[in-house]
Amino acid sequence: MTDRDPTEPDWWTPRKPMRRHGLSRAAVIEAGLRVVREEGMDALSMRRIAAELNTGAASLYAHVANKEELLELLFDEVVGEIPLPEPDPARWREQVTQLWTDSHATMLRYGDIARFAIGHIPVGPNSMRLSEITMTLLRMGGVPDHAVAWAVDVVGGFVTFRAVEDATREDAAKDPAFYRRYQRYFAGLPADRFPVTAALAGQLTTGDDKQRFRFGLDLLVGGLAALAEPPEHG
Amino acid sequence: MTDRDPTEPDWWTPRKPMRRHGLSRAAVIEAGLRVVREEGMDALSMRRIAAELNTGAASLYAHVANKEELLELLFDEVVGEIPLPEPDPARWREQVTQLWTDSHATMLRYGDIARFAIGHIPVGPNSMRLSEITMTLLRMGGVPDHAVAWAVDVVGGFVTFRAVEDATREDAAKDPAFYRRYQRYFAGLPADRFPVTAALAGQLTTGDDKQRFRFGLDLLVGGLAALAEPPEHG
DNA sequence: TCCGATCTCGAACAGTGTTCGTTGGCGAAC
DNA sequence: GTTCGCCAACGAACACTGTTCGAGATCGGA
Secondary structure: OOOOOOOOOOOOOOOOOOOOOOOOHHHHHHHHHHHHHHHOHHHOOHHHHHHHOOOOHHHHHHOOOOHHHHHHHHHHHHHOOOOOOOOOHHHHHHHHHHHHHHHHHHHHOOOOHHHHHOOOOOOOHHHHHHHHHHHHHHHHOOOOHHHHHHHHHHHHHHHHHHHHHHHHHHHHOOOOHHHHHHHHHHHOOOOOOOHHHHHHHHHHOOOOHHHHHHHHHHHHHHHHHHHOOHHHOO | OOOOOOOOOOOOOOOOOOOOOOOOHHHHHHHHHHHHHHHOHHHOOHHHHHHHOOOOHHHHHHOOOOHHHHHHHHHHHHHOOOOOOOOOHHHHHHHHHHHHHHHHHHHHOOOOHHHHHOOOOOOOHHHHHHHHHHHHHHHHOOOOHHHHHHHHHHHHHHHHHHHHHHHHHHHHOOOOHHHHHHHHHHHOOOOOOOHHHHHHHHHHOOOOHHHHHHHHHHHHHHHHHHHOOHHHOO
8 A cells, every 4th residue: 555666667566565464453452552652542543543554544444343442442451551469458458549549650651541431331351350359459448348339430430530631731731831821810810709719829730640649549548448347457 | 992801711712792693602602502412522513503503614613713612611601500509617518519419410411511621621700610619618618728729620520520421321321232231241251250340240230320429429528528627616 | 885894604625433345365175 | 286265455435523715795983
């Protein structure tokens, strides 16, 4: 499909691009991750991935049902990079916190890929493994079963959401005018109707993404720990 | 030069009076909300909105800079429908919980419109009013200023995220095959490697959206209350 | 009455995901 | 060793998307 060999007469029928052995589901996933890592989800089009593999978009459909399925595969692949702990009952709280923190950080390494997971129940081998071990840790800590079942969804969702939010802001913050615009806007608000906003204007923009994520995560994990039944050893 | 409304970001396109064809910013917003309410964000294209107003897509650009700005306007309009409480120091915790619950419910009435807010810092008159009163309530409760500043972002984000998640699932659940697929999948997992998932399989799908939202919200608000300094009256 | 500003909007452009129909190469059967 | 059938590969096309351009329509003020 690409440039011809100029040493061949151009009236010859073009030489076959050599059966693309490199094309396979794994290769498509790999190329997709490369694109999303370097250019973000917005750049992730079927044509862009195909170009990465020196072929056309239609060729991808032999290995992947559609873009939706490809995104599922990509996301699960990323989840597979999250390091899983060896569960230790004495340190369950520390371990779930670490696990969710690592999840956040891993997703963030692939731009805003978590955007896809919003509105989708994550399935796939790696996602299932992750939620299995998450629930194992919580149960170990004495968190009641019904709370465990909901927590993996609710807190998992929080982690995913923050990954999108932080990826987007990280990107937007590259424009120096970005923050200046908001500062001017906040400063211009009528002080009588927005006294608290004015009073906290300075604090509203403090802290980086990791700190804010940790703040929310601690609220959630703290709440779960409070639900834990005493048996957890004391 | 007429004076601008300082609660509207000055990078928004200035409002223009209604002209010939009943086309105006307000009309565009109204039509956009109707589309998103009835058909969801996926159906919300410039052409679709224009059709609602019996005109072409290009006509909208006289009243709105681009789709991005239109979405900001739509979202702020929805936020404007959230009922705001009269702050009462004695009931601050109940009131913030109610406020966030109402926010969730209001967004849910407009399908997955909250999808837009993810990755965007919500601005606009109504969004600012909402965060002002949220922070007022938290401060009243004795939550330290730095926690107030972060909470409005972190918990607000949680509420937004759940609105998207719940809207999407509500939509997907219309297909009866949806849940059956997941149940079969869970049931088919190798029991030796997924013991907890198997044990909790029943509980994983219990509870509706409201209950799950409330579960997460209570964890967060409980955590904030725990951060509150004693002065709040004892 | 005329002018200039402003709104309206069809057409076009570059991009998207996906499908169709053809091609050509490989593995298996003869 | 030849032939045959299957299917990955892929160019072209379709129906969408947001947005821009430029010509026409219509208004307020002079």
